Amino acid sequence: MRIVFMGTPDFAVPSLLWLLGPEARSLGCEVVGVVTQPDRPKGRKRELTPPPVKAAALEHGLPVLQPERMRRPEAVEELKLLAPELIVTAAFGQILPVAVLEMPRLGCINVHGSLLPKYRGGAPIQRSIMNGETETGVTIMHMAEGLDTGDMISRVVVPITDADDSGTMFAKLSGAGARLLADTLPQLLDGTAPRTPQDDSEATYAPNLSRDDERLDWSRGARELFNQVRGLSPMAGGFTLLGGEPFKVRACRVEREDGSGVPGEVVDAGEEGIVVQCGRGRLLLTEIQPAGKRAMAAAEWLKGSRLQRGAVFGVEAGGGGL
Numbered sequence: 001m002r003i004v005f006m007g008t009p010d011f012a013v014p015s016l017l018w019l020l021g022p023e024a025r026s027l028g029c030e031v032v033g034v035v036t037q038p039d040r041p042k043g044r045k046r047e048l049t050p051p052p053v054k055a056a057a058l059e060h061g062l063p064v065l066q067p068e069r070m071r072r073p074e075a076v077e078e079l080k081l082l083a084p085e086l087i088v089t090a091a092f093g094q095i096l097p098v099a100v101l102e103m104p105r106l107g108c109i110n111v112h113g114s115l116l117p118k119y120r121g122g123a124p125i126q127r128s129i130m131n132g133e134t135e136t137g138v139t140i141m142h143m144a145e146g147l148d149t150g151d152m153i154s155r156v157v158v159p160i161t162d163a164d165d166s167g168t169m170f171a172k173l174s175g176a177g178a179r180l181l182a183d184t185l186p187q188l189l190d191g192t193a194p195r196t197p198q199d200d201s202e203a204t205y206a207p208n209l210s211r212d213d214e215r216l217d218w219s220r221g222a223r224e225l226f227n228q229v230r231g232l233s234p235m236a237g238g239f240t241l242l243g244g245e246p247f248k249v250r251a252c253r254v255e256r257e258d259g260s261g262v263p264g265e266v267v268d269a270g271e272e273g274i275v276v277q278c279g280r281g282r283l284l285l286t287e288i289q290p291a292g293k294r295a296m297a298a299a300e301w302l303k304g305s306r307l308q309r310g311a312v313f314g315v316e317a318g319g320g321g322l
Helices: 010-019 022-026 054-058 075-079 124-130 166-190 222-232 299-300
Strands: 002-007 030-035 040-042 047-049 086-090 106-110 135-142 153-159 236-243 244-255 266-270 274-278 282-290
Touching: 002 010, 002 054, 010 022, 010 030, 010 054, 010 166, 022 166, 030 054, 040 054, 047 244, 075 086, 106 166, 124 135, 124 166, 124 222, 135 166, 153 166, 166 222, 222 236, 222 244, 266 299, 274 299, 282 299
Parallel strands: 002 030, 002 086, 086 106
Antiparallel strands: 040 047, 106 135, 135 153, 236 244, 244 282, 266 274, 274 282
16 A cells, blocks of 8 residues: 655654554555655754654655645645555644545545644644643544544543653654554554544644743743743743843743742742742742853853842843843
């Protein structure tokens, strides 16, 4: 069976590698091509960098297509030349047009990083952590025209602990997705795979992250801010202002969940980090990144900083903060 795989980030790589392995080959599966997003500039030097899925595909000698828009007729025609019988996607990053959805005889399936119908969209893993969920998972579904609206085939639940951030959950869910694909594909091939329609009334959405999602509002509770930071870490983290300059929070923990005071006020600073008053409770900042500097332990930065108790995070320039 001819399979085209579509995916872009690290999350998708384990699913691709399983399809290239002996178990999938024993089922008669052959990956005949990979579709991924175009190379993008990354890092301070803004060098063009291939997506992880492209790198994995090239290591295995697979043809790679990188259309800017999968909806363009020329992209559809290029895909048609691969004659796929099944398309498997995982975090591809583009909505497929009807012409692609109807192309393979077995249709298109997607390995999605949430328990659908919750967290449809492009940032399900980050949003589930940011919203304080204690579990998430992976759903494999038939793809339809809507955003993650297709009938579900299989799913697996994965717990979220306080020790998790987006990095750890991406790793857990990418592995869980590959294992679920291994369990699901044989059912799909022999025609026994179930189709469970999603209950749209239970749907929630996980739009792609923006800069606004990274801003820390100290009037919120310590637990909410903790979830926000770990949902954004290690890729970005949250940010606030100190002395009018951006100040990133890369890691933190809840120091206490009750009590109130001046939101954003530094109430202690020492060997463990910086304790900041929230609208409810206090947050201990353990890893930070001041403007123009590298990420570092908060305790390390404190040795050379002028931060004092009573300083207030989140104040615009001219309003104090140091």
